Amino acid sequence: MAARQLTIIFLTRAEENYIKTIFHLGGNKSQLISTNAIAEQMETKPSSVTDMAKKLAEKKLVNYIRYQGISLTGAGIKTALSIIRKHRLWEVFLVKKLDFTWDEVHEVAEQLEHIKSEKLIDRIDALLDYPKYDPHGDPIPTKNGEFLVRDKQLLSELAIPSSGVCVGVKDTSAAFLKFLDKNQIALGHEITVMEKEVFDDSLKIKIGERVLQISNQIATNLYVKTES
Amino acid sequence: MAARQLTIIFLTRAEENYIKTIFHLGGNKSQLISTNAIAEQMETKPSSVTDMAKKLAEKKLVNYIRYQGISLTGAGIKTALSIIRKHRLWEVFLVKKLDFTWDEVHEVAEQLEHIKSEKLIDRIDALLDYPKYDPHGDPIPTKNGEFLVRDKQLLSELAIPSSGVCVGVKDTSAAFLKFLDKNQIALGHEITVMEKEVFDDSLKIKIGERVLQISNQIATNLYVKTES
DNA sequence: ACATATTTTTAGATTTGTCTAAATTTTTAT
DNA sequence: ATAAAAATTTAGACAAATCTAAAAATATGT
Structure with a gap:
């Protein structure tokens, strides 16, 4: 070896x-x-x-x-995965340990991802109990560069009626994330698509007991995982 | 205002x-x-x-x-205190939350001190419950730039016999800090100076039940606080 | 006091990462 | 196929942070 x-x-x-x-x-x-x-x-x-x-x-x-x-190259991919790993672990840290909201984490993680210390990031990983996904639902590469790609689909692609669990966002802009916060839509929530409006492709959805109407633009930026 | x-x-x-x-x-x-x-x-x-x-x-x-x-200048001092505050808070974080030893923290803190996010450092401060001293016993400036200077003296300056509590180190080199770890000398320990050897100024000291002989070089790099 | 040593500054060069403007290559449209 | 458009590269310049070597200012010793 x-x-x-x-x-x-x-x-x-x-x-x-x-x-x-x-x-x-x-x-x-x-x-x-x-x-x-x-x-x-x-x-x-x-x-x-x-x-x-x-x-x-x-x-x-x-x-x-x-x-x-x-x-x-292979070395380049390894390097990229290491940086992405750091970025996403720091994002989890900021949300779980320091109560940042998911729209606040990106900017700070952009800085923290460049800190050079393997021990530091490994200890952060352990402190967080080896999370598999970041606050936006994106997978965190392992130390060895393994990358769990979760199968997921856009909410807009779901059959009607059917339901899935919110597992990620496509758009990670502060505006979109703040919208989700305001409407209490978060990772882990079960979302049921009830109706699609033919005129503008907006959806009537149900989260818990709440029913809300969301535009197609929202539905094409939310990932869900269905039973499969 | x-x-x-x-x-x-x-x-x-x-x-x-x-x-x-x-x-x-x-x-x-x-x-x-x-x-x-x-x-x-x-x-x-x-x-x-x-x-x-x-x-x-x-x-x-x-x-x-x-x-x-x-x-x-005044602005320069404010800037310096802000950087030192960040450095020392990160050091406490590394030791308390990530189990770094006190000789490992400096290098990483040198990088972390340059992260630009007021919210980040304030939340770290809160997470650590607003520590007043870093792992080497140096005071952490407050958000407003206030600086608690603790009165302390070198172990070598103590009257014989007398005792004090270890509150800091002067030399922060990895070699010295590792020596202290190996000999189980840490902040908070009560140290009693029993005898001074006239030949080489080495000291016979007592920590808890342990008695050890330390060179003058060690004694001139350990700070203690006495009852006063 | 004055020659010598030391400290500090200046002038010019280098590296990294960026830019603009011009030249070159590739793509597209008729 | 070939002219026009678009994309890409080259050449030359710039700012930040550093260096070396030479010049200037300050400090020191007898």
């Missing part, structure tokens, strides 16, 4: 942010991501992305083909 | 580290600190300190007189 990685390569904050963004844009599945797409996501310029692509390619973290695009 | 500070000025990590170092070197009491002293402490070059001194003077955080030295 050869050691997997003898030298822990140091990455700057900027490098880590690029790796993370490429992962989120799908650069793991050997799919090539355009510099434009990365630039837009990161609110920077395509020329800056090109510069960084060369740098990360040097470090064997990405595959970069000029004019074609960028994808993550 | 005018607002104390309307604009939260953004400081880079480097700027924060300079402010903190100047504070620790005594640059609060309108004492001028030399660029050489700062450079040595920060393991950088005096010319780099000069550059930063100009930059911080621009931002009204330090008073800088060419060829004379650098001291903190």
